[in-house]
Amino acid sequence: HLAIAGHPSFRESSVGGKVPLGLRRRALRVLVTGGAGFVGSHLVDRLVERGDSVIVVDNFFTGRKGNIAHHLQNPRFEVIRHDVVEPILLEVDQIYHLACPASPVHYKYNPIKTIKTNVVGTLNMLGLAKRIGARFLLTSTSEVYGDPLQHPQVETYWGNVNPIGVRSCYDEGKRTAETLTMDYHRGANLEVRIARIFNTYGPRMCIDDGRVVSNFVAQALRKEPLTVYGDGKQTRSFQYVSDLVEGLMKLMEGDHIGPFNLGNPGEFTMLELAKVVQDTIDPEAHIEFRPNTADDPHKRKPDISRAKELLGWEPKVPLHEGLPLMVTDFRKRIFGDQEESTE
Ligand code: NAD
Numbered sequence: 001h002l003a004i005a006g007h008p009s010f011r012e013s014s015v016g017g018k019v020p021l022g023l024r025r026r027a028l029r030v031l032v033t034g035g036a037g038f039v040g041s042h043l044v045d046r047l048v049e050r051g052d053s054v055i056v057v058d059n060f061f062t063g064r065k066g067n068i069a070h071h072l073q074n075p076r077f078e079v080i081r082h083d084v085v086e087p088i089l090l091e092v093d094q095i096y097h098l099a100c101p102a103s104p105v106h107y108k109y110n111p112i113k114t115i116k117t118n119v120v121g122t123l124n125m126l127g128l129a130k131r132i133g134a135r136f137l138l139t140s141t142s143e144v145y146g147d148p149l150q151h152p153q154v155e156t157y158w159g160n161v162n163p164i165g166v167r168s169c170y171d172e173g174k175r176t177a178e179t180l181t182m183d184y185h186r187g188a189n190l191e192v193r194i195a196r197i198f199n200t201y202g203p204r205m206c207i208d209d210g211r212v213v214s215n216f217v218a219q220a221l222r223k224e225p226l227t228v229y230g231d232g233k234q235t236r237s238f239q240y241v242s243d244l245v246e247g248l249m250k251l252m253e254g255d256h257i258g259p260f261n262l263g264n265p266g267e268f269t270m271l272e273l274a275k276v277v278q279d280t281i282d283p284e285a286h287i288e289f290r291p292n293t294a295d296d297p298h299k300r301k302p303d304i305s306r307a308k309e310l311l312g313w314e315p316k317v318p319l320h321e322g323l324p325l326m327v328t329d330f331r332k333r334i335f336g337d338q339e340e341s342t343e
């Protein structure tokens with residue numbers, strides 16, 4: 001095991017709770033698959049900041065080099081262009097397995113590739129973890145609950161998923177990834193962690209990925225109408241990305257396998273979300289109704305009691321605080337610096 005000393009942020013780290021007070025936490029070698037993506041790149045920032053050696057494996061399907069460019073000169077950072085559907089040999093202590101497109105537009109683009117990524121890709125990362133004895137964390141999703149018949153969703157709920165629908169490549173893919181993760185835990189004694197992530201937003205989201213928060217924010221900034229699908233009464237719970245990253249790291253460092261819901265219990269209809277976006281960006285923004293997509297879950301809200309109790313985690317950033325942080329980033333990326341200086 002590699003030990004890197006001398007990083008000043010070790011002692012301030014909120015993780016590594018088992019290290020006796022006054023002692024430095026040993027720096028780890030951490031693999032982040034999908035680390036050039038939205039969530040992955042924020043996680044990488046925190047791991048690098050804490051002094052770990054980080055390897056990103058990403059095929060850049062939805063990720064961007066720009067998301068991790070600021071680490072490229074750091075000798076403790078490495079990025080490998082690689083598709084997790086193919087095997088890979090690496091030596092690390094922990095694996096955060098995020099590689100998988102997350103937006104419905106992206107994961108429906110090539111559904112067979114999506115399910116291969118979830119099944120074969122996860123199998124490969126589990127095989128890797130087994131060979132090197134690394135701890136493995138799967139980023140699963142609230143989509144495993146499908147169109148839920150229980151509200152809010154508790155981890156013990158098994159879900160209501162259409163196995164043959166257009167979203168199945170993603171939600172059944174993630175369900176299988178959870179199954180594989182538990183089978184490697186039971187069968188190969190692997191140390192595993194499972195997070196079920198609810199809708200997350202923040203800087204670095206793909207601008208045109210079709211997700212509701214990125215759509216509304218980009219539309220309001222471009223003076224286009226906000227597209228509300230269906231009647232807009234369906235609900236989602238929106239979590240700011242820093243809260244999620246905190247939860248993922250607490251889960252990885254903690255003693256519990258999960259699954260754990262990681263999400264913000266604040267629940268909004270899409271019409272309410274449109275109103276928050278109007279209030280934040282442009283009160284004059286119009287709303288345009290569009291037909292909804294197939295199998296769209298009617299409501300979704302996490303019960304986070306388990307994460308609160310066992311991980312000591314809960315989200316801190318409400319929508320009206322997180323949204324402006326994302327708007328600043330989107331404004332820069334949509335208009336560039338010129339527009340920024342005239343604002
Ligand atoms: P993202 O699309 O921004 O990031 C995914 C990353 O994985 C990208 O960098 C992409 O290039 C990479 N990738 C995709 N397929 C790959 C493959 N076969 N091999 C190697 N790399 C591959 O999405 P995100 O929002 O950052 O999501 C990260 C993880 O969190 C995903 O597993 C997603 O399912 C999960 N999740 C996200 C949300 C959310 O709201 N953002 C909600 C639930 C679950």
Ligand code: UDP
Binds near residue numbers: 086090124126127129
């Ligand atoms: N694998 C990998 N890197 C490794 C070890 C395994 O990519 O360091 C892949 C391997 O190619 C296989 C998968 O992980 O496809 C599952 O590996 P495991 O050893 O569990 O199963 P087996 O190879 O015995 O089928």
Ligand code: UDP
Binds near residue numbers: 212
């Ligand atoms: N949605 C919407 N307008 C958009 C994009 C999405 O009203 O421009 C709705 C969509 O129908 C769904 C909700 O917003 O009910 C969340 O969709 P998203 O794609 O962001 O995430 P997911 O369906 O995976 O929760």
